[in-house]
Amino acid sequence: MSAVSTSVPASSTAKPVAKTPAAARENKTPSWQKRLGYKGALFGVPFFVGFLFVFIIPLFYAIYESLFKRQSSGLGIGEPTLHFSGLAQYARVMQDHDFWVGMGRVAIYSVVVVPIIMGFALAEALLIDSAKARAKKSFRFILLIPYMVPTIVSTLMWVYLYSPDIGPLRKFFLLFGLDVNFFSAGMLWVSMANLLLWTQVGFNMLILYGSLTALDPALLEAARVDGASELRIAWSIKIPQIRGSMLLTGLLSFIGMLQLFDQPLLFRSASPQTVTANFTPIMTIYNYTFTAGGDYNYAAALSVVLAIVIGILSALIYGFSNRKK
Amino acid sequence: MTSATASRHGANKGIKGLSNKRTRTSVLVVLVLMAFYACAPLWWLVVSVTKTRVDLYNTNGLWFGHSNNLIQNFQQLFQYENGLFFKWMWNSILYAGLGSLVCMVISLAAGYSLSKYKYPGRSIGMGLVMCSFLIPAALLTMPMYLMFSAVHMTDTIWAVLVPFFINAFDVYLAKVYIDGSVPDELLEAARVDGAGEFYIFSKIVLPLLSTPAATIFILTFVLNWNNFYLPIVMLRGSDKWTLSLGLYSFMQTKQNALFDPTTIALAGAVLSIVPLAVVMIAMQRYWKSGVALGSVKG
Numbered sequence: 001m002s003a004v005s006t007s008v009p010a011s012s013t014a015k016p017v018a019k020t021p022a023a024a025r026e027n028k029t030p031s032w033q034k035r036l037g038y039k040g041a042l043f044g045v046p047f048f049v050g051f052l053f054v055f056i057i058p059l060f061y062a063i064y065e066s067l068f069k070r071q072s073s074g075l076g077i078g079e080p081t082l083h084f085s086g087l088a089q090y091a092r093v094m095q096d097h098d099f100w101v102g103m104g105r106v107a108i109y110s111v112v113v114v115p116i117i118m119g120f121a122l123a124e125a126l127l128i129d130s131a132k133a134r135a136k137k138s139f140r141f142i143l144l145i146p147y148m149v150p151t152i153v154s155t156l157m158w159v160y161l162y163s164p165d166i167g168p169l170r171k172f173f174l175l176f177g178l179d180v181n182f183f184s185a186g187m188l189w190v191s192m193a194n195l196l197l198w199t200q201v202g203f204n205m206l207i208l209y210g211s212l213t214a215l216d217p218a219l220l221e222a223a224r225v226d227g228a229s230e231l232r233i234a235w236s237i238k239i240p241q242i243r244g245s246m247l248l249t250g251l252l253s254f255i256g257m258l259q260l261f262d263q264p265l266l267f268r269s270a271s272p273q274t275v276t277a278n279f280t281p282i283m284t285i286y287n288y289t290f291t292a293g294g295d296y297n298y299a300a301a302l303s304v305v306l307a308i309v310i311g312i313l314s315a316l317i318y319g320f321s322n323r324k325k
Numbered sequence: 326m327t328s329a330t331a332s333r334h335g336a337n338k339g340i341k342g343l344s345n346k347r348t349r350t351s352v353l354v355v356l357v358l359m360a361f362y363a364c365a366p367l368w369w370l371v372v373s374v375t376k377t378r379v380d381l382y383n384t385n386g387l388w389f390g391h392s393n394n395l396i397q398n399f400q401q402l403f404q405y406e407n408g409l410f411f412k413w414m415w416n417s418i419l420y421a422g423l424g425s426l427v428c429m430v431i432s433l434a435a436g437y438s439l440s441k442y443k444y445p446g447r448s449i450g451m452g453l454v455m456c457s458f459l460i461p462a463a464l465l466t467m468p469m470y471l472m473f474s475a476v477h478m479t480d481t482i483w484a485v486l487v488p489f490f491i492n493a494f495d496v497y498l499a500k501v502y503i504d505g506s507v508p509d510e511l512l513e514a515a516r517v518d519g520a521g522e523f524y525i526f527s528k529i530v531l532p533l534l535s536t537p538a539a540t541i542f543i544l545t546f547v548l549n550w551n552n553f554y555l556p557i558v559m560l561r562g563s564d565k566w567t568l569s570l571g572l573y574s575f576m577q578t579k580q581n582a583l584f585d586p587t588t589i590a591l592a593g594a595v596l597s598i599v600p601l602a603v604v605m606i607a608m609q610r611y612w613k614s615g616v617a618l619g620s621v622k623g
Contacts, residue, residue, distance in 0.1 A: 033443075036442065036522070037442050037443050037444035037445075038444060039442075039522045040438050040441060040442025040443075040444060040522065041438060041442060041444040041446075041447070042438075042522075043434040043435065043437050043438035043442075043522075043526065044434070044435045044438035044439060044450060046431045046434060046435070047431045047432065047434065047435030047491065047496055048435070048450060050431065050487070050490055050491040051453070051454075051457075051491055051493065053472075053487070054465070054469060054487065054488045054491050055457055055460075055465060055491070055493070056453075057472065058465040058468035058469045058472060059460070059465060059468070061468040061471065061472055062464075062465070062467065062468035065468065065471065123355075124356075124359055127352050127355055127356050127359070128356070130352055131349075131352055131353065131356060132349070135353065135356070139356050139359075139360060142360045142363060142364065143359060143360060143363050145363055145364060145367065146363050146367075148598070148601060148602045148605050148606075149367070149598050149601075149602075150550055150551055150568070150569060150597055150598065150601055151551045151553065151569070152551075152553055152568075152569035152572050152573060152597075153569075153572065153594045153597050153598055154366075156572055156576060156590065156594050157366055157367075157369075157370050157594060158366065159576070160373075160587070160591070161366055161369060161386075165382055166373075166381050166382055166386070166587065167386065168369060168385070168386025168387060171386070198362070198363070198366065202363070230348060255461065258461075259461050259464075261553070261554055262553045262554070265573075266573065266576060269573075269576045269577050270576070282554070285464075285467055286467075286554075286557075286558070289467050289470065289558070290558075296467075296471055299467055300467065300468060300471075303464045303465075303467050303468065304464075306461075306464055307460055307461065307464045310461055310464075311459055311460070314459060315459075
């Protein structure tokens, strides 16, 4: 095709579409540049039209909805009517005890659990890095297996493992004379943390291991020649060198954990007493949208507030980590 | 520490070797423990799926039961509501597969547009893409549900597919890759030859983009397969559910039990792992490169 197209400008009737830019180019007018730009913009149209509908409009729609209130007529018949209510929904959010308890719950929880996951992933990455070549490959694969399990499957599996009827874990602890109820208010956090650790450690290990293999081997060799022990090399050279990717993956896990939904929802089906309907902020929003009579306006206000909180927190962490770098 | 001092003085090689060996052994032991932690739960799952209901409750969780009930368990799963499970499997593959495929094409085109052309609004577009990383997608799901229900799009496959088509991070990945690997001279030369812009993109640029294309596909596929919030918000009818929703419904029915769905839930869980694992293992190379590309971003 490209061999043919060189002769196209001459035989103008053959390929009018291809002719236009080439012919215009000979004139070197700026309008040719402009037209090329518009043509190029067309490639972005499918994405940006979609982006408008699934991103921009929902964002503003949420803000719009949050400024209204649905009121049914006094007799409770007919369609409820919309009334502008200003910031009343937001005032309600501010006083929503359950929502903020849920918010604090996931925030504190993320602060505790994310470093544990990152520490575990780092340990795995360092250990694999110091193993022999063949062991490296097989362990990297084995430790990644949990990442290949769909989220719901891993949650379902652990809910059954924790189950007092069929789970082996209770029987195991009974051997030591401990009767553990994994769904009790006290143990619930540990149980869920273990589930999150199991699911997320592999992916984080992969990223950290990737950065470890990118380190300059000469640097490590120099330390070895100087007689530094492997532990010392890991602590003083490897860890400081990969701190950037640790902060990034940690931040991503943190943002993900503030939106915790799937795992607590499944835990709720096993233990509705300890996992309440408003356990996490997203669960609260889901609850107001679908189960609590469909208070959309309030759910929208909750969404906006949650987005702002997450935005502020991630900006803070990002700024903090950049300054330290 | 002994190994350090020994090697510094260039003395006794035997001691160093021994201590080195001890380090290696302990590294190996810890790795084996970690591997056990990663695999034991799945071993329990595989063992449990072969058991009868009675064995499930009464036998050792980490070993097989008295009789092998594997085939009956799968049969029971497949017969549930006239093969509804296959429908869920097909839906999951359709949503994740078609969703990622269309997303891949849209993202490559948009990345190409942002990378290689100059037009008004381009930098605003790029800014929007970057800003959208900060806004968690789960928060847009609720307003999206309200919009979709206004046009009667909820409870259709499009309610799940359309949001899957649009992924700002994929556009970013595509743009970064095209910036670095598609030379402007190549496009210029093709234009001098009189090739049209669409022809250049589809016949010259796209063949160069197999790596980012595969990377975008696999990363998006995993994301979509694991997405639970969007389908649970959008879909009501069980014939449109994904595997995840189906498994969740099994867990829900346990409470008001006329029958105990545990054995079919376990069988369904095992089968749900297969497609994702197959895709991930088959495309290993690409999601590793995607992870690397993603971490470069920071």
